[in-house]
Amino acid sequence: MQLRNIIAVAALGGLASAANNSTLTNATPSVDSGCSFSSFTATAAGQLQSVAACETAVGDVVVYGDSFRSIELTGLKQLYGNLAIRNASQATVVNAPTLQLVSGQLEVSGGTILSNLNLAQLTTVGSLEFNALPALEHTGLTAGLTSADSIVISDTGLSQLTGINVYKLKVFNVNNNKDIDTIDSGLQEVTDTLDISYNAEKVDVILNQLKSANNIILQQINSFQAPNLTSTNGSIAISKSSIEKIELPKVESAGSVVINQNDDLEEIDFSKLTSLSGALQISDNDNLKSLDGFNSLKTVGGTININGSFDNGTFDALSRVSGGFILKTDGQLSCSAFNKLNSNGDVRGDKFQCEDKVTTSSSSSAKSNSGSSSNSATGGSSQSSEGGSSSSGSSSSSRKSEGSSNVGKLASVVAAFAGIGFVLI
Numbered sequence: 001m002q003l004r005n006i007i008a009v010a011a012l013g014g015l016a017s018a019a020n021n022s023t024l025t026n027a028t029p030s031v032d033s034g035c036s037f038s039s040f041t042a043t044a045a046g047q048l049q050s051v052a053a054c055e056t057a058v059g060d061v062v063v064y065g066d067s068f069r070s071i072e073l074t075g076l077k078q079l080y081g082n083l084a085i086r087n088a089s090q091a092t093v094v095n096a097p098t099l100q101l102v103s104g105q106l107e108v109s110g111g112t113i114l115s116n117l118n119l120a121q122l123t124t125v126g127s128l129e130f131n132a133l134p135a136l137e138h139t140g141l142t143a144g145l146t147s148a149d150s151i152v153i154s155d156t157g158l159s160q161l162t163g164i165n166v167y168k169l170k171v172f173n174v175n176n177n178k179d180i181d182t183i184d185s186g187l188q189e190v191t192d193t194l195d196i197s198y199n200a201e202k203v204d205v206i207l208n209q210l211k212s213a214n215n216i217i218l219q220q221i222n223s224f225q226a227p228n229l230t231s232t233n234g235s236i237a238i239s240k241s242s243i244e245k246i247e248l249p250k251v252e253s254a255g256s257v258v259i260n261q262n263d264d265l266e267e268i269d270f271s272k273l274t275s276l277s278g279a280l281q282i283s284d285n286d287n288l289k290s291l292d293g294f295n296s297l298k299t300v301g302g303t304i305n306i307n308g309s310f311d312n313g314t315f316d317a318l319s320r321v322s323g324g325f326i327l328k329t330d331g332q333l334s335c336s337a338f339n340k341l342n343s344n345g346d347v348r349g350d351k352f353q354c355e356d357k358v359t360t361s362s363s364s365s366a367k368s369n370s371g372s373s374s375n376s377a378t379g380g381s382s383q384s385s386e387g388g389s390s391s392s393g394s395s396s397s398s399r400k401s402e403g404s405s406n407v408g409k410l411a412s413v414v415a416a417f418a419g420i421g422f423v424l425i
């Protein structure tokens with residue numbers, strides 16, 4: 001008893017030391033034929049006794065249906081295979097206090113009134129999935145999981161994710177749990193996808209140890225803290241959230257960054273970000289007035305697509321955008337700095353479009369500008385800042401429809417890409 005308390009506290013303190021122990025999960029022990037199950041499905045309580053009688057069992061076990069009031073697996077310590085407890089809609093209890101390992105997937109799903117899950121000694125799983133367990137308030141992972149490849153928790157009544165102490169995962173997906181309002185984890189690395197979406201109205205996500213992830217998807221969160229995050233291979237997407245600040249000051253590279261529909265967002269800090277292999281999209285964040293959080297960004301492999309009411313912000317270091325550039329702002333921010341980028345040939349791809357309160361600048365190339373070695377030619381002599389208006393190339397100029405008289409300098413500019421402009425001249 002005392003030992004268990006110590007373990008639990010240690011685990012909470014983030015001292016867990018194993019990740020994905022494939023030595024354990026890939027083992028295939030030999031067992032008596034009575035403990036070897038192949039596609040065994042129990043639909044009545046009595047049928048589970050043969051499984052519970054084995055300390056070590058091999059095979060896939062499914063427990064299914066509404067004839068269970070409780071599911072008793074006391075005695076079973078290790079299952080080499082998958083264990084699924086599905087649609088036991090009349091069961092309030094799953095009792096597996098001796099279970100230490102499930103080498104494949106442990107799935108508990110569709111337990112409408114399941115409120116007591118006892119997995120007191122479970123430390124190792126291949127993957128864990130809790131799904132559609134609205135009455136479940138505690139994970140029941142007393143000792144705490146220290147080894148898993150993938151964890152998916154969705155649509156449960158959990159308010160905390162205690163007992164999940166794995167530092168390296170392929171997948172960490174926590175979605176639609178209406179009572180989870182804080183996720184504070186010692187997770188260090190996610191090799192595939194970290195997805196935290198649509199939990200409690202406002203969830204604070206604290207991942208102080210996270211160093212890298214492949215994809216990060218965050219929706220309907222209140223805050224995100226990942227001060228140690230340095231890179232993501234795939235995308236960082238933060239949307240539909242009440243987050244006020246996105247601060248990822250150590251991230252140096254990422255695939256794409258997508259920041260959409262965060263109504264309360266006022267500040268973005270990606271001050272070390274130098275390269276994106278994919279796109280940068282910032283759109284429909286009603287209170288975001290500044291774009292000055294990307295001061296180190298040099299290269300963007302995909303498209304930059306930004307809209308909003310920006311008053312300031314330039315991309316001082318930006319020297320290469322491979323996939324085109326679209327910026328629309330109805331704040332005080334001017335397109336002039338961005339037009340310069342275009343005329344330098346820093347923007348490639350098939351489209352350049354910048355609309356501020358004053359000007360509309362756009363250009364498009366008919367086809368790829370693959371060999372645009374002539375960047376310096378500044379073919380876009382048609383470039384102009386506000387006030388000027390000229391055009392070249394085949395695109396037609398367009399006047400912005402808003403008749404904002406106080407500005408008085410409505411102008412339309414059509415600028416050709418450097419390479420194309422050169423050809424046209």
Ligand SMILES: *[C@@H]1O[C@H](CO)[C@@H](O)[C@H](O)[C@H]1NC(C)=O
Nearest residue numbers: 017018019020021022023024
């Ligand atoms: C995995 O488990 C085995 C058996 O318990 C242990 O000897 C080994 O150290 C563990 N490996 C890791 C990486 O924790």
Ligand SMILES: *[C@@H]1O[C@H](CO)[C@@H](O)[C@H](O)[C@H]1NC(C)=O
Nearest residue numbers: 086087088109110111112132
């Ligand atoms: C199990 O229950 C879920 C809802 O909880 C339902 O969507 C699913 O169809 C059920 N599965 C079976 C095989 O009855």
Ligand SMILES: *[C@@H]1O[C@H](CO)[C@@H](O)[C@H](O)[C@H]1NC(C)=O
Nearest residue numbers: 020022148149168169170191
């Ligand atoms: C876990 O181990 C397996 C087998 O070695 C490997 O394929 C998998 O990528 C590992 N997962 C993580 C998250 O390291």
Ligand SMILES: *[C@@H]1O[C@H](CO)[C@@H](O)[C@H](O)[C@H]1NC(C)=O
Nearest residue numbers: 188207208209210226227228
């Ligand atoms: C970053 O991680 C290190 C150890 O991995 C930890 O000591 C440090 O507290 C973390 N930084 C923050 C700001 O939490």
Ligand SMILES: *[C@@H]1O[C@H](CO)[C@@H](O)[C@H](O)[C@H]1NC(C)=O
Nearest residue numbers: 190191192212213214233234
């Ligand atoms: C990064 O992404 C590339 C291509 O999508 C993939 O080949 C590579 O394995 C990924 N690396 C990591 C660490 O996820």
Ligand SMILES: *[C@@H]1O[C@H](CO)[C@@H](O)[C@H](O)[C@H]1NC(C)=O
Nearest residue numbers: 282283284305306307308328
């Ligand atoms: C902003 O950009 C997004 C993505 O391109 C688009 O869906 C949205 O309609 C745009 N919003 C405005 C106000 O232009």
Ligand SMILES: *[C@@H]1O[C@H](CO)[C@@H](O)[C@H](O)[C@H]1NC(C)=O
Nearest residue numbers: 289290291292311312313314
């Ligand atoms: C941009 O505007 C924000 C407020 O909207 C301000 O905090 C920030 O200092 C400004 N940045 C620059 C470079 O003027």
